[in-house]
Amino acid sequence: MVPFKNTIRKKLLIRGRIVVLLILLMTISSQIVVEILKDTADEFHVEYHEINAIQELKLSLYQLFFQSNKNTLIENSDDQAFFEILVFQVNEKLSDCIEEITISHNIDILHDLKLRLIKIDTLSKKLFKLNQKGDVSRQEEILNKMNDEIKESLNQVDIILIETNTEIEEYVEKSKTVFHHSTLTILILGISVLLIFIIGGMRFINNLTKPIHDFVATTKRIISGDRGIKVKIDTGDEFSILANSFNLMLESLENSTVTKTYFDNILKNMFDSLIVTDNMLTIRSVNQSASNLLGHSKSWFIGKYIGVIFGENNKSEKRLISEKEVRSQRKIIKNMNYFIHASGKQIPALISCAILKTDNGESNGLIIVGHDLTKKVEIEKKLEQNRRQSQIDINEAQEEERMRIATDLHDGLGQLLTSISYTTQEIQNLETLSIEEREKLINKMQEQIDQAISESKDLAHNLIPIVLKDFGLIVAIKNLINRANEMHDIIINFNAFDYNERIDGKLEKAIYRICQESINNIIKHSKAKNANFQIFMQEELLVLVVDDDGVGFNLKSLEKKGMVGIGLVSMRERVNAFEGTFNIDSKLGKGTEIIIEIPIKKNKKDGNS
Template sequence: MDVNKNINNLYVKFKLFYPVFIGSIFSIALITVVLVSKSKQEIYNLSEKNMRLEVNTIRYMFERERELKLEKVKTNLKVAHELFFRNPISFSDKEIQLEAINQHTLETSILTIPAMMRNNNLVYKSTEFQEETYQLFGGTITIFQKTDIGYLRISTNVLNTAGHAAVGTFIPNNSPVAKAMMKGEIFEGRAYVVNDWYITSYEPFYHHDTLAGMLYVGDKEKDLEKLRNILQKLKIGQNGYIFVVDQKGEVIIDAPDINQSVAHEEWFNDMIGDTSGTGHLFKSSNQGEYLLTYARYDEFGLIIAAIIPTRELTYDPIKNLIITAVYFALLISILFILMVLLTTTRRVHKLLNAIRLSNIKLRSAKDALRQSEYNFRTLFNNSSDEMLVSDMQGNIIEMNEMACETLEYTREELLKMNILDLKPAKFGQKFLENRNQLVRSGSLIFDSEYITKTGNLIPVEINSRLLDFNQQKVVLSISRNLKMRNELERKVLSAVIQTEERERERFSKDMHDGLGPMLSTVKLYVGELADAHTSEEEKASYIKQVNEIIDEAVSSTREISNNLMPRVIHEYGVVKAIQAFCNKINLTNRIKIDFNSIGVDQTMDKNIQLILFRVISELINNTIKHAKATLISINIEANEGKIKVEFNDNGIGFNTEKIMSDKKIGIGLKSIISRIKSINGRCQFSSEEGQGFKIIIEI
């Protein structure tokens, strides 16, 4: 009877809890389906955002490439202008008849033109000028002669489709280039040259005040091999990649599954009609479903796209979510069975009492946690350093009061921003590199800059660390404002340098006032020795006096020769000083130095000029002593109160990390960095063994 009673009680309890059990399982299944769907979309959105960041970074790289090429072409035209007009041009009575080809329509015309002469040499089909300029800066250069139908190429290193110089082709009068020449203007920008697009600069030239032709310098718009090498090194996840197509659908830089025309693809038509760069899902017959994000770069007529299999994005997260749901369902089932078997009234009361006791303990734990959070928040907000917490994509999720105060944003404004919104554009690529290194090492210390709400630049030292926060990986960045420290270092070093230069100036004056009179006295004695009326006894006395004065002069020279001031800086400015130094080096024929300057004013602060001279002299000496280089290139440009110096050599290069970390070597390079920091400047250098050395200095 007891057994039957227990069985009946069990049956009743089972019937009582059965609906609860079924409801629980159904709810778990429904929640799992919803979470899977929502998680997929969130993963897609997050991945799309990351991919768009990668694509935009590549687009910014293309933009910078175009800007650099345009600046190079402008500079090259100035050099070509100087070389071209060193020799006069003229026109002889001799006429040249040829078949001219319109480079746009390919229509031909028979032309008869007077022979253009340069320094009494025929320009037509001559390559002397192109060879001279190509050795200086490379690229393409053309001499055009004005005709009734347009501007005819009579001397060029631009090649046609057959691989020959495109002499005989002409730019028609209705082209933008020709119209600019008619106005006497320089044309700069994108232009179609024979059979390809170039970044160009055209300049008209005259003969007896009559427009006679134009001078052209250009460089190919796209260096596909260089771009392909860069993009093929980039990976999106494990199996994602970046590819580039033109606006006709032809693949310019291919990827594993995209290596031919995509003009027939539906997603390509979406890209052509859309400029927002929105991500798209599309199906491939080989690999299934992909996520695609893109950005158009109309200046080159290209579309840059990033693609990744959706399975790679969702497989592991969805798998883990489903496994968790299954485990949870099993746990619910086990708990349900235990409830059916063990639940009684007395045990329910005990359970309730236990719950009340648990609630008391939980309340105490919450109070302790609340106090702990308060203590942490107090320490967090009272830190003298700026603290920012961001997710792995750089979105700001927490900050302290000092960060708000320094960056001049409210807490609400910062929570809507990304770390990249607070940095200058030049740190975009560096941000991605730092994040990748942070994932590998867990912590990272580096120098950077922040832009405040009012546009002020703040140099900072950032100590970043990877943490678990609210069940996600986040980055805690503690920033220390370096402005005051840099200013103090700059003042100290500047004072040391100024003291050093005053001492050298004193030595220079001593040499002038001490050595000069000695040499003048020697000259007088020598003049007396040449006098025929001077007796032999007097000559012997004069010779003795001359020897004594020369000994004294030699001794004085030894004492002060090593401390002479670079006076050429004070008299002519840093450009002339560097040019004179380079000319002396070039005379040795051991190495060639190409030096160029743009916009550098002699009235620049003397301290800055002196440090620039010392730094560039040190770089040249280091290259000569260590690099085994044959060519040095130095460019100085001043623009809107900023100075930029680029120094390159083609030497053997070195391991930069080893040099900077070793205390026994690299003293010269570290000294250069200290000098530049003393005038509130910044250095960025790069070198690899066998790849030469490059340093960029910005002041």
């Protein structure tokens, strides 16, 4: 660091030299005046000591007089001791006066005054003895005599004081002429020196105090919250170094600490409820979230026992809680899972509790943080209801599928097998029939067997799509759509983009079933003439888009009425099982569009798995 040329030390040395020079001039001038006034000053000195001794004696007598007039003079031994001390002090002051006062005064008055003090001391001792006997009238008589003696003593002191003042006035008159000339000389010299001293001193003081005032003003602004202010001092001395160091300190504090206002704002805007107790487990502060959650004002909590937030009664008795009790209460609070609202309603909450420690590591209360779980509980209840409803719908769908299979078996394969059974019975009489009848019967049976085999394949295809396992998802969906186009009055288009490899077998089955359910819904409900199925591969995402030009529907209305079909529910469940997203957009008269996105990074496996 480069040293400053004009340091405070150098400035002080320069001004100190000037002051020494001025003092030297004043000393020389004063010495001249002292020599002139020496004789007069000696006389004044003697008279000053005289009048000072007399004044102290008078003051001691006044104290004695004041004490003798108190009603409680002789109540106890302490009063007696104090009065004796006052008498002793008066005697000491009188001795000082005798030593100081010159022969020009009436010395007899002082000796007479000493005798009066002896008499006062004698009367006081008698008064104390009478107090022990309880003779009140005699006490008052002696007290009056003692007061008279003290008054007379004061009068004699005043006489000596008047004499001394008279002498002083005589000395003043004698020294007036000399003092007048001396004073005039010193005054002229003193004013000259004083002007130089004041002008230079004020300038130096201003240069010294201005940086200090700047520091004070800056600290006040910092206290008020203005953390960005800096001290601006450029005096070229140590104050500049101090200002730079102070500014660096402010920058360091700004980077490493937060203001109380900033911290209070954090607590104020906390979503979770915060409750702090003291070491008697009474609430001393809460944040706004706690006030809103529990339905009380913040002031209502202050001073109340912590148990009130859990529905317990407030305890009027307050006492310090031991470390063991604090830990026990903390454990109890951590196991709580609800607060009690002002209305008495339980509020489900996730509650955590920690012990507030002092710098010495001692317990100073508890810190309780509660997270409102009301919405979470409501969502969980709703999800549970949806889960139960989904399970019911799935069971119903399984029953419907079983019923469909049973119907297909009964009406299709079952009837064919029955026909084959009848034909088999006819074959038993084959020897009685002609050759043409035999051939006709055998051909009939062959046709029935072929129909049974075809029916079995259809049933197997609906249950387990073999083509999906053997040839993959794209071929299976094309086959599914081709059969729908052949069997129904609708045109369904299918396109696949960037789909060049097999994916996880379970995911292929899920996509196939979603497409199968979509085709069924389009055919049964949409009354559409055209529909489109599109599959995209986008990096690690599989996208399926299905749209039609059917009648559409109002999804929100159906959800409110609980009329969403099992088909849509099962499709959504299959997508959720693979952590995908299922979005449906449908409006009355404007058809329906379904967009499904499923991540395939962790689902990409061998298609035969």
